[in-house]
Amino acid sequence: MHRVSRETDDAFEAMATRPVTLPAVILAAGRGERLVPNEASSAKPLTRLLGLTLLERAILTAREAEITRFFVVLGYRREEIAPRVVEWGQSYGVDITVVENCSWREGNGTSVLAYADLLDANFLLLMCDHLFDADALACFLNASGEEAACHLLVDPRIDEVFDPEDATRVRTKEGRIRAIGKGLEPYNGIDTGIFRCTPAVFSALKQAQAAGDGSLTGGIRLLAAEGKVRAVVLPDPFWLDVDTHDALRHGRRLLLKRAIKTGEDGVVARWFNRPISLRLSAWLLEHKALPWATPNVLSFLSFFIVACGGVLFASGGYLAGLIAGILTQSGSILDGCDGETARLAFRTSRFGAWFDTLLDRYGDAAIAIGVTIGYWQERPSEWVWIGGILALLGFILASYTKKEYALHYRAPFRSGLMAKLIKRDFRLFGIFVGAVIGHPYLALLALGALSHVGIVWLFAKRYVGERRASS
Amino acid sequence: MHRVSRETDDAFEAMATRPVTLPAVILAAGRGERLVPNEASSAKPLTRLLGLTLLERAILTAREAEITRFFVVLGYRREEIAPRVVEWGQSYGVDITVVENCSWREGNGTSVLAYADLLDANFLLLMCDHLFDADALACFLNASGEEAACHLLVDPRIDEVFDPEDATRVRTKEGRIRAIGKGLEPYNGIDTGIFRCTPAVFSALKQAQAAGDGSLTGGIRLLAAEGKVRAVVLPDPFWLDVDTHDALRHGRRLLLKRAIKTGEDGVVARWFNRPISLRLSAWLLEHKALPWATPNVLSFLSFFIVACGGVLFASGGYLAGLIAGILTQSGSILDGCDGETARLAFRTSRFGAWFDTLLDRYGDAAIAIGVTIGYWQERPSEWVWIGGILALLGFILASYTKKEYALHYRAPFRSGLMAKLIKRDFRLFGIFVGAVIGHPYLALLALGALSHVGIVWLFAKRYVGERRASS
Incomplete structure (x- = not known):
């Protein structure tokens, strides 16, 4: 399934009419010897991180920021990389042109100049080995301000940067870059490797090259000396230059952490389910063990496992109940993987x-019905059914209430403890615990009652809040 | 409960910081002899329409467009009207200053001049006897464009205007008013009585007054002759100048029609429930028969009646079922009144x-549980319960699916027939019909099955749509 734009009401109509955006030039010509010591390893742009190559990640992140036209500059081992790049253009629905740079040994500025021969227009410049955030990039692309030959996205958090020795430092003043270089002192920002350039950059690079410096930094330095480079501050602390195996491991940790929406997770999800589901998601992506396991298939699989739990609960007895409880909790854990793998x-x-x-x-319904049928076989009373129905009603309306809130108030309900206790992770964990101690129906009733109390609590809290605000 | 802004994420925070908006000057000084032939009737600004006076409606509509500061100009019978206006300022949480105009007999331009003595700044000008739309007003207030001494909201639908003989006509060219007056020929627009003015209007009014014309139109005509009045086109066809009893009746019809969101109504709601609930809402508002019947109380009352239906269904037997069915349908009809009275x-x-x-x-749950208990007393089988639970699940998830769609796609699901058949109005009507023919449980099962089929249908339709769009 293709990713669709998040902002428009009808992305399909919008796609047909959306304006032409800046093309992105991605530099992927260098050797990267710190990460790739010899020819036996993958070329740096093809180094895999959670199932995707670094170059793919750069392209797909930019695509999330609405970039659809790419120029990928290749040099070292380009015969090996180029066919893959062409393939991605088709499978990801973007327009990619491969640019060859035979002079890549002379510095990464030559890669920008290789592109200059093709198009004399504004462009976005990205590095193939940098991880960055699509929203931060979108912000950078939309940032208005004074004209300049070049805009550079700068991270002001100089103490938090990974591998500070290798970082390119900048010194800014009044929004302009005054100096740039590795080892620069004093400095107040780090070059994130994300540039918005005008063709003025080309002549600066040629000038630097003529003076013996073929690096991109060399050209930028000349423009900066004339006050022609503006600094845009990075809004999100996430970005990483992946130059070493340490950096690769650090990037993996960062990406996994970002794959969950921490603010939305309940207590059980955060401390118990996520540590397992994230490992499972990483395994699925890295080993491509189950290629059919798309996010939607994982959603269905999670439902299926929970539904099997419901059927087993219905059959009655402690052992069946215990297995059903384990299936229920397993389904709850697996329920994290669809979103995680989709985002990653x-x-x-x-x-x-x-x-x-x-x-x-x-799935919730299958559990509630199964547990009720199981208990009804022990105690055939209509009250067992009424209790089960009310519990199920509580489960579903607890979700419904929060979704309706989001629709009417156009913002998610601010999570308190009560809002977290009526979430699905807690509910299914409670059923699991109930199954372990041999009382799943009792757990169902308790969780159902908690859900109804939680719904009343959410309304009361908001009602008091509105009364206070209007008085 | 106070109305809160629709646009901000957190209206309470926004209220503290929202920018100072234009003050509105409302003209309510005239005699209005066509509507109020003698002193025995209410003064024109105090003429009631669906429970609120015309002047209150003007103030409250403007408040919906974020206007919070009002100057109400009174003349004829001002001793009677002024205390009411002061009262409204407090009860509606807006800032109202009463302006007295002793020269009101000389024309409505004198009312604007009475305000001129207080404040020499831009203002919005409204007529107390005009019905208009808050969104159209907000649009007009935000409409940018060339500067002018005065902007006038103009209705280009000259053939659709009510009481065309009495309307003030305008002739516009290139967005500017060229001529204005009753009986003007040729003409291409109608003056809606909504103006955005600069203090330049004051001197024009004084000039017209000196020449013997004390009307607002007289002053505007002088500015128009100099090309200083811009026309802004009315986006919504709804507005009405209430000058006669016919117009008052027409306004009542229009307001009632606008109190329902026609696009969202199901088949039963539109053709059966609404004609009754609208009459009931109008009665509640006009007679103030049940002053405690606030919209939230009506919501609760509707739920309570439906829940009583559920209890009666549970007791079993045809007669109880029939009464329960009537209660169910009555609750469904009453369910329209909360939104209607709230909007009106x-x-x-x-x-x-x-x-x-x-x-x-x-309420849906009460019905499903009650019908199930009632039938279980006739046929005590666990399948009766399972059928009832599945039907209830279908009812709630049919709503849930549409709400979730709106959240993820940021637009309501485009209604087809299937989407309408799984709405509450149809569901409760089906139960009513089932009760009449003596088979409410059968109706419950059929409606539950229809709901599940409808859910699958909505997903399938969207899935096919997305596949087609991406291929």
């Missing part, structure tokens, strides 16, 4: 999110 | 909408 592999979709949330509700 | 009385609130939707779901 740039496969999120509105349809997928919509589909997942409905399957979750059907 | 400017009492809509996000909290109310959120509260109502949850009560609807609890």
Whole structure:
């Protein structure tokens, strides 16, 4: 499934009419010897990180920021890389031109000049070995301000940068870059490797090259000396220059951490489910063990496992109940993987999110019905059914209440403890615990009651808040 | 409950910091002899329309467009009107200054000049006897464009205007008013009585007054002759100058029609429930028969009636079922009144909408559980319970699916027939029909099955749509 734009009401109509955006030039010509010591390893742009190559990640992140036209400059081992790049253009639905740079040994400025021969227009400049955030890039692309030959996205958090020795430092004053270089002192920012350039950059690079400096920094330095480079401050602390194996491991940790929406997770999800589901997601992506396991298939699999739990609960007895409880909790853990793999592999979709949330509700229903049938076989009373129905109603309306809140107030409900206790992770964990101690129906009733109390609590809290605000 | 702004994420924070908006000057000094033939009737600004006076409607509509500062110019019978206006300022949380115009007999231009003595700044000018739309007003206030001494909101639909003989006509060219007056020929627009003025209007009015014309139109005509009045086109066809009893009746019809969101109504709601609920809402507002019947109380009452239906269904037997069915359908009809009265009385609130939707779901649950218990007494089998649970699940998830769609796609699901058949109005009507023919449980199962099929249908339709769009 293709990713669709998050902002427009109807992305399909919008795609047909959307304005031509800046093309992105991605530099992928260098040797990268710190990461790739010899020819036996993958070329640096093809180094894999959570299932995707570094170069793919750069392209897909930029695509999330609405970039659709790419120029990928290749040099070292270009015969090996070029066919892959062409393939990606088709499979990711973007327009990619491969640019060959035979002079790549003379510095990365030559790669920009290789592109200069093709197009004499403004462009976005990215490095193939940098991880960055699509929203930060979109912000940078839309940042208005004074004209300049070049805009550079600068990270002001100089103490937090990974591998500070190798970072390119900048000194800014009144929004302009005054000096740039490795080892620069004093400095107040780090070059993130993301540039918005006008063709003025080309002549500066040629000038630097003629003076013996073939690096991109050499050209930028000449423009900076004339006050022609503006600094734009990076809004999000996430970015990483992946030059070493340490950096690669650090990038993996950062990406996994960003694959979950921490603010939305319940207590059980955060401390128990996520540590397992993230490892599983990473395994799925890195080993491509189950190529059919798309996010939507994972959503369905999670539902199926929970539904099997429901069927086993219905059969009654402690052992069946215990296995059912384990299945329920396993399904709950697996329920994290669809979103995680979708975000890590740039496969999120509105349809997928919509589909997942409905399957979750059907899964909850399967558990509530199964547990009720199981208990009814022990004690055949109509009250068992009424209790089960009310519990199920609580489960579904707890979700419904929060979704309706988001629709009417155009913002998610600010999570308190009560809002977290009526989330699905806690609910399914409670059923699991109930199964372990041999009382799943009791757990169902308790969780159902908690859900109804939680709904009343959410309304009361908001009602008091509105009364206070209007008085 | 106070109305809160629709646009901001957190209206309470926004209220503290929102920018000072234009003050509105409302002209309410004239005699209005066509509507108020003698002193025995209410003064024109105090003429009631669906429970609110015309002047209150003008103030509250402008408040919806974020106007919070008002100057109400009174003349004829001002001793009677002024105390009411002061009262409204407090109860509606807006800032109102009463301006006295002793020269009101000389024309409505004198009323604007009475305000001129207080404040020499830009202002919005409204007529107390005009009905208009808050969104259209907000649009007009935000319309940018060339500077002018005065902007006038003009209705280009000259053939659709009510009471065309009495309307003030305008002739516009290149966005500027060239001529204005009753009986003007040729003409291409109608003056809606909504102006955005600069103090330049004051001197024009004085000049017209000196020449013997004390009307607002007289002053505007002088500015128009110099090309200083810009025309802004009315986006919404709704507005009405209420000068006669016919116009008052027409305005009542228009307001009632606008109190329902036609696009969202199901088949039963549109053709059966609304004609009744609108009459009931009008009665409630006009007679102030049940002053405690606020929109939230009506939401609760509707739920309570439906829940009583559920209890009666549970008791079993045809007669109880029939009464339960009638209660169910009555609750469904009454469920329209909360939104209608809220919109007609400017009492809509996000909290109310959120509260109502949850009560609807609890009401659905009461019916499903009651019908199931009733049938189980006839045929005590676990399958009766399972059928009832699945039907309830279908009812709630049909709503849930559409709400989740709106959240993820940021637009309501485009209604087809299937989307309408899984709405609450159809569901409750089906239960009513089932009760009449003596088979409410059968109706419950059929409606539950229809809901699940409808959910699958919505997903399939969207899935096919996305596939087609991406190929």
